[in-house]
Structure formats: structure tokens, C-alpha cells
Amino acid sequence: MKTIMKLDESGARYRFWTLRRAMVSVVGVLVAALFASQAWVSQRYTDFAVATFDSSSAATLSVLVNDRIRKNYTEWLQGHVNEWSRDGFLVESVNQKEFSKATLALKNISARPVVVDREVKLVSVGVFDAEMNRVAETGGTPQDSVASVPALFEALKNRDLADKRRPSSLLWRNAQGQPVFSMIMPIGGFRVLGFLEVVTDPLPGLSTLGAVLNADIRFKDTAGNTLFESKGNTPGEDAQLSTTTVALGGDGGLPWATAEISRDIGEFVGNTERLRNEAIKMVALFALAVSIAAALLLRVAVFANLRKFARAMEQIAAGDLSIEIPRTGRDELAVMGGALRHLRGSVEQVLLMKRMVDSSPVPTALLRVDGTVGFVNPAAHAFCKSHGIDETSADLLAQGPEFARVCTDPNHPPIPHRTLKVGETTVEAHVDTVLDDQGNAIGKTLSWTDVTDRVRSAALARQLVEDVHQVASGVAQQSGQLRTLADTLRQQSASTLDSTVSAGDCVARSNRSATTCNGSAEALMSTIGTVSGLAHEAAEVVGTTIGELTAARGVVEQLGENTEQIRKIVDVITGIAHQTKLLALNATIEAAVAGEAGRGFAVVAAEVKKLAEETANATVQIASSVGAINGSIQNTVGTFARISSSVERISTVQDLIGDAVAKQNLSSSDIKSRVGEIAATSGEVAAIIDGVNTQAAKTGDIAGTLTETANTLAEEAGSLHSLLSTLRAQQAA
Structure with missing residues (x-):
């Protein structure tokens, strides 16, 4: 029937056949057809009843066949097959893989009483090994085995071990179209050495079906030849026979057998026609009333609610989700109302999700x-x-x-x-x-x-790490140089201590000589030769003292130059510390810009800043220590100048003593006083040498402090290298 299409006011196409028009047309056509085609409907109804009766008979036959075969016949045959599978000769031959003996064991099955008496109608018997390979058979042909049906055989092979330990039964049809029954029984019990397949003809077990259904039942092969027939009651001469063909399915969705069921339906047809005619009369009486009532009910219960549903769907489509769903009874319209509520909720979720994604x-x-x-x-x-x-x-x-x-x-x-x-x-x-x-x-x-900014920030962070790494390397290198200079300063301080000890010894000897001269002044006149020798010895001691003082003065001047180099290194380290602090500040700013990705780098930046502050404090301490060393050196230089002046005076006195030796007889008292002056001057020189010794010891302590500071800087630089390595690993991850 061609669908009539028209256009609405907006130009959209819609169907001419609305629900109202269709229902009115259908009711009119039904009423007209009911009265105009009563005879035709009568025959059709009879045919339908007969077809229904035949269909019911076919369904009943299918149920009974399946019940007889799959339940009764299977349970009965399973007991015999189970006994055959446990035959000792068969089990032993399969276990030892002597399949010729297995064939003899299969032939023994054919001699069983139930087989000889035709209680079990054997088609073939076969043996499979554990891998489902057919190794022995007797009776029939290779086509009389379930192995000839690939779909069923593959299902048997793919069973798990638990299923293989249980018997299986299959309904299938061989190449000649004969319906057969296969019982697959494991051999060897729990060990499953192999499988025994017994293929039988189960149709004799259906011999009583004809009497049960009061019909003649014939089972045929694919060529139409009758294989087995079960007779019912003998029909009379006026019998009206109906024959129905039933296709019985087997396992795996494959056909198994074709059966024909013939029965007398004369009485059934007569009763059906009488019932049909009475029904048509009742329908004719109620047709008009039902049509009027249906029209009224449809108008009130259906069309009104449909209009409400239409308005609700239009408002939901427009985005108005506050519309109330029309109330209905417990019918299909209630299902429609529930669906409309679900639709409203779904539309609301879709709108919310769309707004969320859009925003x-x-x-x-x-x-x-x-x-x-x-x-x-x-x-x-x-x-x-x-x-x-x-x-x-x-x-x-x-x-x-x-x-x-x-x-x-x-x-x-x-x-x-x-x-x-x-x-x-x-x-x-x-x-x-x-x-x-x-x-x-x-x-x-x-x-x-x-993520452009994030990638750029990561690149800047990596560059900053490299810069800090270079600064840390510079700090480590400068700390090494500082440690080397401190060691040199400590060695020079030790050398100064040794020189002052030597000078002290010389002064002590001079003092002892002066004391000896003073004690011998009274006897100078008598021992002028002795005095002359002592004066000569004193002159030699003074010369030696002048040489030692000159060497000590050179060491002190070299110490001053080293302290100047230390001061320059301290200035370099101070500059590096300020640069590191600026880099740490820049790193903190970049980490703040990077946000979550720069949190780990912010920790490193804080450690770098802390290290820079500690380095700056250490350089301040070093500068203070260097200033103290420099002051001590300046004091030492002044002291050495005074010592040189005193020693020169001692030399002058010694010269005077030499000149006065010739005049000892006339100036012994003068010699005594000058010897006392020499002794006093020697004591002053000893005190000055003790001061130099103290300053040299302080210089050694300051050099030790410098060494500890240099070691601290090296350790901090190593910590900074470790932190930078950790940060690089985190960035790589």
C-alpha cells in the first residue's frame, strides 16, 4: 500500500495516516469484512483451526520424541554402554594401545544378549583414543560415526577434562539420512584412556507413540523412504485425515529426523465449525457497540493523553524541563509517561553536560x-x-x-x-x-x-640548573684554592715559629755571654784576653742573630703577600655567593611561575639560597680572620724592625767593646756598665721574639680556621651538586 505524504505549514512532510484515521479505517474495514466475507472467514477459520491442531500435534510429537529419546532411551542405554566400556579386555587393549584387540572387544559387544535380541539396534561401534582419534571400529561405515559431523565432533574434542569424564549423547543424521543416536562413554573411568562410541537406531523405542497420539506416525529418511512406522487406531470409512510433516532437530542445531503424523480430524473440524459460527454471530451483535465504545474510550483515554504527551515533548525539545508529565492509568501510556520522564532526565543531563563542556x-x-x-x-x-x-x-x-x-x-x-x-x-x-x-x-x-608556557618554563629551569651547577663548581674550585693557601699559610707560620725559636736561642746565648761579661767585669783587668775573646764571640752571635732576623723578616713579608692573595680569593667567593643568591632568587621566581611543575625546583632554589647565605657568612668570617692575620703580620713587621734596630745597637756595642778592650785598664767601670746594657737589651730582644712566636701561633690557628672553612665550602658545594642531580632526575622522570 502506497503511503500518502503531505506537507505541514512549515514545509515538513508528515504521514496522512494518523492514529485516529487508521483506527477508524481499521474498525470500518473489520466490520464490513466481517459481514461481507463471512463464508470466506469461515473457511479460513476452519483451516486455521486445523493448522493449529496439526501444529499442536507436531509440537506434542516433538516433545514426546525428545522425552522418549533423550530421557528414557538415554538412561536405559547408558547402563549397557557403561558396562561395555568397563570390559576388562577393552580397557586393557586401549591402555596398551593394542587397537587390533580393541576391535575384537568391539565385536564381543555385538554378541551381547540385548544386541542379539534386538533390544539395542546397533549401527556401529567405535573406539577413540584420549585425543579423540578413531582407532578401532566395527559394523557400519566410517560415515556412521559422529566423527563424520565436523561441528559435533569438534565440540566433543574441545570439552574440558571434567566433561570428558562424563558420558555424552548426541542425536544426528548420517549420510544416508538415517536418524541415529550416539552414546560417547569414557574408557578407563577417571583416567580417561579413551572413548567408546555406540551408534544405535533409537526409532524402535518410539513404537508406542502412535497409540499415545491416536495417529499413524512414520519416520522417513532424506529420500522419502519410510524407516519406521508406529500405528494408532484404525480410521473409519468417513474419516477426514490430516497429515503433517514434522522436522525434528538434533544436537548442534542440525536436523535429525523427518516424521509424518496422520490422524482423523473429522470430529474436530465439525466442532470447530459450530463454534466458529456461534462466535461470528456474537461478533456481529457486539461489533457496533464495541465500535462506538472503542471510539469514545480512544477519544478520552488515548487521544487526549497523546495530545498532552505531544505538547510535553515539544516543550522538552525546546529546552523547557519544568513541564509536568501527564498522568495516566496503568497501561502503555504509563510506560510512555515513564519513558518521557526518563527522556526529560536524559535531556537535562545532556544539556548540563553540553553547558559544562561548552564552558x-x-x-x-x-x-x-x-x-x-x-x-x-x-x-x-x-x-x-x-x-x-x-x-x-x-x-x-x-x-x-x-x-x-x-x-x-x-x-x-x-x-x-x-x-x-x-x-x-x-x-x-x-x-x-x-x-x-x-x-x-x-x-x-x-x-x-x-602547555607552551610550561615547556618554556621547564627549559628555563633546566638552564638555571646548569648555571647553578657551574656556580657550584666554581665554589668548589675556589674552596680548593683557599684550602691550598691555608695550608701554605700554616706551613709558613710553622717556619716562622722555627725561626723565632732559633733567634730566641741566639738571644739567650747573647744574654748568657753578657751576664758572664758582667760577672767578670771586676776581673776584666786581669783577664783582658778573655774579655776580648768573649767580645769576639758576642760579635759572631750578633751577626748570626742579624741573619736569622733577616730570614724571619722575609718569611713575614711572604706571609703578608699570601694574606693579600687570600683576601682576593675571599672577594671572588663573595662575588660568587652574591651571584648564587641572585640565581636562587630567579629560580624561586621561575618556580612560582611554573606552578605545580616547579614545586620541586622551588625546594632546590631555597637550598641554593641558603647555601649562598652560608657562603657569604663564611667569607665574612674569612675576611675578618684575614684582616686579623694582616694586622698581626704588620705588628710582626714592626717588631722585627725594632729587633733589627736592637741587634744593630748590639753590634755597635760589640764594636765599642772591641775598641775599648785596649783601654780596659783605664775604663773597666765603663765596660761593666755597657755589659749591663747588653744584658738588658738581650732581655728586650727575648721578649720581642716571644711576641713574634705568639703571633706566629695565632697565624697557624687562623690558617686552621681557613682550612675548616674551605672544607665546609667544599661540603656545601658537594651537597649542591647532589641536589642538582636529584632535580635533574626528577625533571627527566
Whole structure:
């Protein structure tokens, strides 16, 4: 029937056959057909009744056949087959793989009483090994085995071990179209050495079906030849026979047997016609009343509610979710109302999700599995527009056809994150699969985030780490130089101590000589030769003292030059500390800009800043110590100048003593006084040498402090190297 289509006011096409028109037309046609075609309907009804009766008979036959075969016959045959499978000769031959003996054992089965008496109608008997390979058989042909049916045989082979330990029964049809029954029984019990297949003809077990159904039942092969027949009651001469063909299914969805059931339906047809005629009369009487009542009920209960449902769906489609769903009774309209409520909730969720996606700053798109673009949010639209990308193409990130294929392939696993370049912009893309309620892929979501600033910050952070690494290396190198200079200063201080000890010894000898001269002054006149010798010895001691003092003065001047070098190194370390502090400040600012990604780097920046402050404090202490050393050296230089002056005076006195030796007889008292002056001067020189010794000891202590400070700087530089290595590993991860 051709559908009539018209256009509404908006130009949209709609069906002419509305529900009201269709129902009115159907009722009219039914009423007219009921009276105009009573005879035709009568025959059709009779045919339908007969067909229903035949169908019922066929269904009953199918149920009875399955019950007789799959239950009664299977249980009865299973006892015999189980006994045969436990035959000792058969089990032993299968266990020893002597399949010729197994064939003899199978022939013994044919001599069993139940087989000889035709209680069991054997077709063939076979043996399979544990891997379901047919190794022995007797009776029939190779086609009379379930192994000739690949679908059933594969199912048997693929059973698990627990199923293989249980017997299996199968209904199937051989190549000649004969319905047969196979019983598969494991051989060897629990060990499952092999399987015994007994193929029988089960049709004799259905011999009483004809009497049960009061019908003649014939089982035929594929060529139409009757294989077995079960007779019912003998029909009379006026019998009206009806023959129905029934296809009986076997295992694996394959056909098993074809049966014909013939029975007398004369009485059934007569009763059916009488009942039909009475029913037609009743229908004729109530047709008009039912039509009027149906029209009224439809108008009140159906069409009115349909109009309400239509208005509600129009408002929901317009986005108005506050509409109330019409109330109905407990009928199909109630189901429609529930569906409309579910639709309203689904539309509300869809609208909320759409608004959420539209308001999201993350560009998001839905790609269908056919390669088309289903949806892009405003952020994705703006991104594509700014980068000149066609938003109707699946390649929304301009990566080429391969990336577009991955984004639309439902079998490709999700991509949690992938960094891509889109022009000058670096993005991190995410691809997830969208599944329906059945778990089938209906599309994929593609979202991406602009990480250009993050990548740039990471590059700056890596560069900053390299700069700090270089600074740390410089600190370590300078600390090594500082340790070397401190060691040199300590050695020179030790040398100064040795020189002052030697000078002290010389002064002590001079003092002892002066004392000896003073004690011998009274006897000078008598021992002028002795005095002359002592004066000569004193002159030699003074010369030696002058040489030692000159060497000590050179050591002190060299010590002054070393302290100047230390001061310069301290200035370099101070500059490095200030530079490190500035780098730490820059690192802190960059870490704050990087946000979450720079949190680990912020910790390193804080450690670097702390190290710079400790380095600055250490350099202040070193500068203070160097200043103290420099002051001590200056004092030592002045002291050595005074010592030199005193020694020169001693030399002058010694010269005077030499000149006065010739005049000892006239100036003994003068000699005594001058010897006392020499003794006093020697005591002053000894005191000065003790001061130099003290200053040299202080210089050694300061050199030790410098060494400890240099070691501290080296340890801090090593810690900084370790922190930088940890940060590099975190960035690499």
C-alpha cells in the first residue's frame, strides 16, 4: 500500500495516516469484512483451526520424541554402554594401545544378549583414543560415526577434562539420512584412556507413540523412504485425515529426523465449525457497540493523553524541563509517561553536560568512528580558528592522516597524554574511547591543553640548573684554592715559629755571654784576653742573630703577600655567593611561575639560597680572620724592625767593646756598665721574639680556621651538586 505524504505549514512532510484515521479505517474495514466475507472467514477459520491442531500435534510429537529419546532411551542405554566400556579386555587393549584387540572387544559387544535380541539396534561401534582419534571400529561405515559431523565432533574434542569424564549423547543424521543416536562413554573411568562410541537406531523405542497420539506416525529418511512406522487406531470409512510433516532437530542445531503424523480430524473440524459460527454471530451483535465504545474510550483515554504527551515533548525539545508529565492509568501510556520522564532526565543531563563542556576552557571534540567530527566546544572552535584548522576534519591538531586514524579507530587503546606541536604552540593531547550501554565504541573524545608556557618554563629551569651547577663548581674550585693557601699559610707560620725559636736561642746565648761579661767585669783587668775573646764571640752571635732576623723578616713579608692573595680569593667567593643568591632568587621566581611543575625546583632554589647565605657568612668570617692575620703580620713587621734596630745597637756595642778592650785598664767601670746594657737589651730582644712566636701561633690557628672553612665550602658545594642531580632526575622522570 502506497503511503500518502503531505506537507505541514512549515514545509515538513508528515504521514496522512494518523492514529485516529487508521483506527477508524481499521474498525470500518473489520466490520464490513466481517459481514461481507463471512463464508470466506469461515473457511479460513476452519483451516486455521486445523493448522493449529496439526501444529499442536507436531509440537506434542516433538516433545514426546525428545522425552522418549533423550530421557528414557538415554538412561536405559547408558547402563549397557557403561558396562561395555568397563570390559576388562577393552580397557586393557586401549591402555596398551593394542587397537587390533580393541576391535575384537568391539565385536564381543555385538554378541551381547540385548544386541542379539534386538533390544539395542546397533549401527556401529567405535573406539577413540584420549585425543579423540578413531582407532578401532566395527559394523557400519566410517560415515556412521559422529566423527563424520565436523561441528559435533569438534565440540566433543574441545570439552574440558571434567566433561570428558562424563558420558555424552548426541542425536544426528548420517549420510544416508538415517536418524541415529550416539552414546560417547569414557574408557578407563577417571583416567580417561579413551572413548567408546555406540551408534544405535533409537526409532524402535518410539513404537508406542502412535497409540499415545491416536495417529499413524512414520519416520522417513532424506529420500522419502519410510524407516519406521508406529500405528494408532484404525480410521473409519468417513474419516477426514490430516497429515503433517514434522522436522525434528538434533544436537548442534542440525536436523535429525523427518516424521509424518496422520490422524482423523473429522470430529474436530465439525466442532470447530459450530463454534466458529456461534462466535461470528456474537461478533456481529457486539461489533457496533464495541465500535462506538472503542471510539469514545480512544477519544478520552488515548487521544487526549497523546495530545498532552505531544505538547510535553515539544516543550522538552525546546529546552523547557519544568513541564509536568501527564498522568495516566496503568497501561502503555504509563510506560510512555515513564519513558518521557526518563527522556526529560536524559535531556537535562545532556544539556548540563553540553553547558559544562561548552564552558570548559579545555578544547574538547567528539570524533565518530566513521571519521567525522560530531561535536567541538567553543574552546576547540577558537583554537582551530586561530590556527587555521578545518574543524570539520578529524585531524583537529594538524598532525596528518595517521594521527586522525588513531583518533577515530575504535580498536586503538586510549592515549593518556601525548605532547604535540601545532604551529608555534605546544599542546598535550588526550584521546579516550566513548562506549554505549553495551560496551561498544561509538566514538572518541579528543581534548588538548596548551602547555607552551610550561615547556618554556621547564627549559628555563633546566638552564638555571646548569648555571647553578657551574656556580657550584666554581665554589668548589675556589674552596680548593683557599684550602691550598691555608695550608701554605700554616706551613709558613710553622717556619716562622722555627725561626723565632732559633733567634730566641741566639738571644739567650747573647744574654748568657753578657751576664758572664758582667760577672767578670771586676776581673776584666786581669783577664783582658778573655774579655776580648768573649767580645769576639758576642760579635759572631750578633751577626748570626742579624741573619736569622733577616730570614724571619722575609718569611713575614711572604706571609703578608699570601694574606693579600687570600683576601682576593675571599672577594671572588663573595662575588660568587652574591651571584648564587641572585640565581636562587630567579629560580624561586621561575618556580612560582611554573606552578605545580616547579614545586620541586622551588625546594632546590631555597637550598641554593641558603647555601649562598652560608657562603657569604663564611667569607665574612674569612675576611675578618684575614684582616686579623694582616694586622698581626704588620705588628710582626714592626717588631722585627725594632729587633733589627736592637741587634744593630748590639753590634755597635760589640764594636765599642772591641775598641775599648785596649783601654780596659783605664775604663773597666765603663765596660761593666755597657755589659749591663747588653744584658738588658738581650732581655728586650727575648721578649720581642716571644711576641713574634705568639703571633706566629695565632697565624697557624687562623690558617686552621681557613682550612675548616674551605672544607665546609667544599661540603656545601658537594651537597649542591647532589641536589642538582636529584632535580635533574626528577625533571627527566
